[in-house]
Amino acid sequence: MSIGNIGQQTVTEVNKSVTYTDTKSQQKDNLPVAEIARQVTVRVLAASGSGSGVIVARKGKTYTVLTCQHVLDVDKGSKYSILSADGKTYQARLKSMSNPKKVDLALIEFDSQNDYKVVTLGNSNLLTNDSPVFAAGFPNYHTVSKDEIEDTREWGTKAFTFTDGKVSMVLKDKSLPDGYSFGYTNDVKVGMSGGPVLNVKGELVGINGRLKFPIQGIEVFTFTDGSKPSQEIFEQMEPLSWAIPIVVFRQLAEKSLH
Numbered sequence: 652m653s654i655g656n657i658g659q660q661t662v663t664e665v666n667k668s669v670t671y672t673d674t675k676s677q678q679k680d681n682l683p684v685a686e687i688a689r690q691v692t693v694r695v696l697a698a699s700g701s702g703s704g705v706i707v708a709r710k711g712k713t714y715t716v717l718t719c720q721h722v723l724d725v726d727k728g729s730k731y732s733i734l735s736a737d738g739k740t741y742q743a744r745l746k747s748m749s750n751p752k753k754v755d756l757a758l759i760e761f762d763s764q765n766d767y768k769v770v771t772l773g774n775s776n777l778l779t780n781d782s783p784v785f786a787a788g789f790p791n792y793h794t795v796s797k798d799e800i801e802d803t804r805e806w807g808t809k810a811f812t813f814t815d816g817k818v819s820m821v822l823k824d825k826s827l828p829d830g831y832s833f834g835y836t837n838d839v840k841v842g843m844s845g846g847p848v849l850n851v852k853g854e855l856v857g858i859n860g861r862l863k864f865p866i867q868g869i870e871v872f873t874f875t876d877g878s879k880p881s882q883e884i885f886e887q888m889e890p891l892s893w894a895i896p897i898v899v900f901r902q903l904a905e906k907s908l909h
Contacts, residue, residue, distance in 0.1 A: 685813050687853035688787035690768040692811065692846055694734035695722055695743070695759065701804060703788035703846030704733070704759070705855060709769050712762050715746060717900065718845030719860045720757040720829075733761045734789075738808050748904045754830030755860055756900055770847060773854025775896035778833060782818040786837040786859055786892065787811070788846025803842070814838050819891055825874040830899045831861050834891030839863070848894045857894030864889055 682690075695702045695718050702722030708715040716733060723731065723745070731743040741761035748758045778784070789810045792800045803810035816837035826832040835848065839859050848857035865871040869885045880888060 682853065684785050684849055684851065684853045687768070687770070688785060688813050688847060688849055689811060690736050691770040692736065692787045694789040694810070695845060696732045696734060697723070701789065701791060701842055702844045703842065703859070705847040705858070706767055706769050707772065707855070709767070712764055713760055714763060714767060716743070716759050716761070717858065718757055718759065719755050719858060721755055721860070722845045723757050723759070731759055733759070734807065735763070735767060736808060737765070739763070739765070750903060752830070752903060754895060754899055754903065756830065756858065756895060756904070770855045771853070772897055772901060773850050773852065773856045775833070775856040775898045778818050778821060778856060778896070780818055780821065783851050784816060784818055784835050784837065784856065785849045786814045786816070786835070786839055786843065786846065787849070788839070788843025788859055790840035791842030792840070812840070812843065820888060825876060825878070827872060827893065828875055830895040831893040833857060833896055834888060834893050837892055839892040855897050857896050859892065859894055861893035863892055
């Protein structure tokens, strides 16, 4: 287990419209990470909840989105829809995925004739303490004041949020349940689960899914082998967001994209 210092994070809401070029041109462009995040991140909408996702593949007119299983579990059996970066909404369907270890990942698909950017899968094994990372997604709520919050479901793409931070803890010998094994300082809100964690190249290295300071306390940080962290380690884990490294997806289910 590797432990680093906890850094500061900056949250930026991106409210500008997205201008698209064709896919081949996008692949040639050296886009800033914030722009890549805005183009590949989608909102996953269900009847009684919502989360985020990231476009990981395209075959013909069919796009595949990687998200968290718990995002879809909000409405089991429900119909899902995808809000893309240009503000269009598409009906989505579940895509089968090999997941024998029951990690908190799932795939859904949608069809479109439009050209959307597909994220490049990175190598999360290269992440170390203090590696810069960027998280994106669609928070379900916006804090207006200490006494008022606003639901963002009808905000469209204006709810998109991009945060920067750094990796602060990498679990190498143990893992938290559902595949979560690296903690980072970025501020991740409810609704950003399933959204991407990107490296400085704009490559996908993780999937958001666990928030800072869970109300259940140390019990949430019970490792898969049943052990718990020491109080000292827990106090370093608690203020971090937690992601599933993309290597987990690549090992278990990357073939599902083909």
